[in-house]
Amino acid sequence: MKSEVAIVMSTYNGSRYLREQIDSILGQDFKNWDLYIRDDMSSDDTGVILKDYEEKYDNIHVVENNNINLGAKRSFLKLVECVNAKYYMFSDQDDFWLPNKISLTLGAMKSAEKVRPDASIPILVHTNYRIVDSKLAELRTPPASFKNYTDLSSLSINNCITGCTMMINEALKNLIGSVDTESVGMHDWWFGLIANCFGIVKYLPQVTILYRQHEGNVVGANTGMADSGSGSKVKRILRGIKKNLRYYRKEFKYDSITAKQIYYFRKYYSKMLTDNKKKELDVLYEGLIGGPKAGAVLIKKLRPQSRNKEVKWVMYYALITK
Known part of the structure; x- marks a missing residue:
């Protein structure tokens, strides 16, 4: 009998923080879950x-890795493929879940289900997080509105969904299929596009996780314009502008993962997408790979957003100065 919630975790050389993370999952106030862990050849x-x-707890299962290192993205996709549940959550090996993480997220999921009471509707819920250092001391917490945009154009350019805060339902899992992972940015980004185009993306502004930042992170937290490090706020903002401008100029090209993913998503789900979604994806793709004129058309037609208004204007500048 499957649990209501399947938690999937991919590990790789994570012994330093792993026990603390698993213990935080064991400490959840919601208990009807199973944890499936695939080790990526540590x-x-x-x-x-x-x-x-695994020996101590009946609801913790180590999944066979067939002696293959897949990388985080492919490892998570493999886990989702081989596990069955009503809902799925995603755990990194080095964070710390607050005790009500599952119950809060599941409550938001069931609230979304009432809005669209159809079991075939894909739903994704994601939450806010608190950024902490290696010892779980608070560094900063993104504003509640930091990741609250759900339009396709914004989500296609700026992934606001952090996988370790995310829950998806079974209907979304069933739409994933066997994707070409080289054309997918990350699993959370891909799932967000699916939910946006065919169902519901719901954001919960509450903090449910301590998101640990350390030298071994595969993907770190993006906190907006102000860069971290020493110096005055003005200097940090200037560094942040340069950092974001470099990022967008790298991604606004035909061979970037952002452009590849938009093109591949449009092709992979062509038979399911509405005409309006297809047109939006076409404008996005042309705006990213084309020149300044195509970038200006993208801005005018779609007005993509970013995590804050300052970063948005840097993104717009990058689009019209290619």
């Missing part, structure tokens, strides 16, 4: 730790 003590927890 060379440290991660395997020993996982075996210890």
Whole structure:
């Protein structure tokens, strides 16, 4: 009998923080879950730790990795493919879940289901997080509105969905299919596009997770315009402008992962997309790979948003000065 919630975790040399993370999941106030962990060929003590927890707890399962290193994106996609549940959550190996993370997210999911009471509607819920250092001391918390945009153009350019805060339903899982992972940015970004085009993306502004930042992060937190580090706020903002401008100029090209993903998504779901969604994706793709005129058309027609208004204007500047 499957649990209501399947939590999937991909590990790789995560022994330093792994026990603390698994313990935070065991400490959840919602108990009807199973944790499925796939180790991506670690060379440290991660395997020993996982075996210890699997032996102690009936709802913790180590998934066979067939001695293959897949990388985080492919590993998470493989886990979702081989697990069955009503809802799915995604855990990094080095964060810390607050005790009500599952119950709050599941409550938001069920609220969204009432809006669209059809089991075939894909739904994605994601939440806010608190950024902490390696010892879980608070560094900063993004504003509640930091990630609250759901239009396709904004989400296609700026992924506001953080995988470790995310829950998807079974209907969304069933739409994933066997994708070409080289054409997908990250699993959370891809799932967000599916939910946007065919169902519901719901954002919960509450903090549900301590998002640990350290030297081993695969993907770090994006906190907007002000760059971290030393110096005055003005200097940090100037560094942030340069950093974001470099990023957008790298991504606004035909061979960038942002452009590849838009093109591939349009092709992969062509038979399901509405004409309006197809047109929007076409404008997006042409705006990214074309010159300044195509970038200006994208801005005028779609007005894509970013995590804050300052970053949005940097993005617009990059689009019209290619």
